[in-house]
Amino acid sequence: MKRRWIIFTVCLIFLIILLVFILKLFTKDDQPKIVVVSKVIDIEYWRLFESGANKAFEDFQIDGKVVAPGSADATAKQLDILKSVIREKPDAIIVTPIQPSAIMPILEEYKKKNIPVLLADTDAEWKDKVTYIGTDNLEFGKKAGELLASMLYPGDQVALIKGPSSFQMMTDRIKGAKEALEDAGMEIVTEQSGYDDSFILKSVMKDILQTYPAIKGVITADDVLALDALKILDKTGTKIPVVGADGITEMIKFVKEGKLSATLGQNPYDMGYLSVEQALRAIKGETVRKRIDSGVDIITQDNAKNKLDFLEEALQFGSRF
Numbered sequence: 544m545k546r547r548w549i550i551f552t553v554c555l556i557f558l559i560i561l562l563v564f565i566l567k568l569f570t571k572d573d574q575p576k577i578v579v580v581s582k583v584i585d586i587e588y589w590r591l592f593e594s595g596a597n598k599a600f601e602d603f604q605i606d607g608k609v610v611a612p613g614s615a616d617a618t619a620k621q622l623d624i625l626k627s628v629i630r631e632k633p634d635a636i637i638v639t640p641i642q643p644s645a646i647m648p649i650l651e652e653y654k655k656k657n658i659p660v661l662l663a664d665t666d667a668e669w670k671d672k673v674t675y676i677g678t679d680n681l682e683f684g685k686k687a688g689e690l691l692a693s694m695l696y697p698g699d700q701v702a703l704i705k706g707p708s709s710f711q712m713m714t715d716r717i718k719g720a721k722e723a724l725e726d727a728g729m730e731i732v733t734e735q736s737g738y739d740d741s742f743i744l745k746s747v748m749k750d751i752l753q754t755y756p757a758i759k760g761v762i763t764a765d766d767v768l769a770l771d772a773l774k775i776l777d778k779t780g781t782k783i784p785v786v787g788a789d790g791i792t793e794m795i796k797f798v799k800e801g802k803l804s805a806t807l808g809q810n811p812y813d814m815g816y817l818s819v820e821q822a823l824r825a826i827k828g829e830t831v832r833k834r835i836d837s838g839v840d841i842i843t844q845d846n847a848k849n850k851l852d853f854l855e856e857a858l859q860f861g862s863r864f
Contacts, residue, residue, distance in 0.1 A: 574606040577822050578628050579637040579815070580621060581611035582664070587791045587858065588766070588811050592639070592664070594857045595815025603823055609815075617742070618642045618709075625649045635659040635673075635822040642709050643667030659825040663818045664811075665712045673825045676818045676835045678809050680712040683839055684719020684762075687786045687807050688727070690841065691720075691760045694784045694804060697728030699759035702751050704737045704772060706764040713764035716788055720762045732758065737768040744768070748775035761785045766794045769806070773797060790842060792854050799847035808840045808850070812857050 579596050583589050593609045600607035610628070612620030618641045626649055628636060636658060640646055647669060653660050654671045666675040691701065701724055706713030717734065724731055732755045735747045744767060751758060752775070760783050763769040769787030776783065787794050790808015797803040814837040824831050842850055 574604055575635070575823060575826050576631070576633045577605050577607040577635050577637065577819060577826075578631065578633045579607065579609040579663075579818065580624055580628065580639065581609055582621070582639050582641050583613065583617060584609070584611045585613070586767075587793075588789045588809075591791075591854065591857055592811040592815040595812035595817075596637075596819050597815075598812075599816045599819035603819065605819065605823065607819065618645050622646055622649060625653075629653060629656065629658070632656070633658060634826045635661065637661045637663055637818045637822055639664040640667055641665075643669070643711065659822065661818055661822050661825065663814055665710075667711075674821055674831045674833055674835055676821060677814055677837055678712075678839060679836060680715035681719040683788065683807065683809070684716035684721075685723040686719075686839060686841075687716065687762050687788065688720040688723025688729075690805060690807060691762055691784060691786045692724055692727035692729055695729065695759050698730060700730045700732045700755060700757050701760045701762065702732060702755065702758055703734040704747060704751075704761060704763040704768045705734060706768070707736065707738050707740065707742060710764075716764050717762070720786075724762075729760075737763065737771065744771060746771050746775065748772040749779075752776075752779060752781060759783055763787050765789055766791045769794060773802070777802075790840060790850070790854075792851060792858070795842055795847050795851045795854070798842050798844060799851060801844065805841060805843045808842050810837050810840065812854075813837045 581589050581592060596609050610624055612624060621641050622645055625646055629652060636653060650660055659673045661673045663676045703717050703720060705717040708714060721731060733751060737747055739745050761772050763772060766787040766789035769785050770793055772785050784804060787806050794806050798806055817835060817837055821831050
């Protein structure tokens with residue numbers, strides 16, 4: 544009798560486990576499938592973007608994932624990922640293009656298969672995209688120029704450190720910054736690229752200081768460039784404002800500690816969340832606006848701590864969101 548009871552109990556447990564597994568399998572099959580093809584994962588900005596997307600996957604019960612190439616040869620690898628993902632037949636795909644022109648042919652294939660394509664972070668002139676979620680980089684650049692100009696005087700010399708010409712969003716930021724600085728009467732003495740053709744950082748701040756010792760301020764196309772510039776300035780004992788673009792934690796710490804009076808920051812976490820939210824709307828056939836601004840923050844000592852606390856929590860618990 545005891546043996547029969549043990550066998551019955553074991554069988555019951557096995558059946559319960561099997562039923563739970565089957566239930567999860569069918570539940571997952573019923574969930575919408577969304578793939579996010581990011582630029583890279585090993586940079587803080589993109590880890591925040593991934594955290595926002597993962598939070599939306601959980602909130603909306605979506606079978607979703609974020610995939611990205613490594614830093615080396617990222618453009619070609621992103622194209623390979625897109626070719627692979629299309630075979631998975633997702634219900635929608637979100638792409639953060641590294642070089643929009645390089646992926647247009649494969650995006651057309653998604654269109655032919657009636658898979659909604661949303662662009663995030665970097666826009667592209669493609670009429671069949673569902674929407675673009677992210678920053679208006681030209682306007683962002685203008686705000687950066689206005690912010691730096693507010694710390695200086697007309698006629699002051701400033702430098703622009705840009706990114707690769709193939710990165711349209713960086714080009715747009717520098718273009719906007721240049722317009723705002725010129726309107727404010729600043730003298731732009733140099734525009735130099737802070738990356739080589741392989742997107743490897745090449746430090747240019749030291750050369751700028753040597754060539755233009757009267758420089759009063761710097762705008763960079765992203766925060767990696769800004770942080771490099773700040774390290775060089777700190778080593779040389781030069782105290783001038785540097786305005787970055789991403790609002791990552793290390794930049795915000797400089798503001799919190801009073802080493803910078805202010806900087807600008809995008810909202811990659813919100814960008815990731817909104818992208819997934821809008822992809823779900825597209826899957827359901829609901830109306831999606833053609834352009835969705837994820838916002839820009841002006842970060843000062845007054846709000847730096849709150850922003851920093853949020854970002855550090857998102858980074859620490861991102862995989863649990």
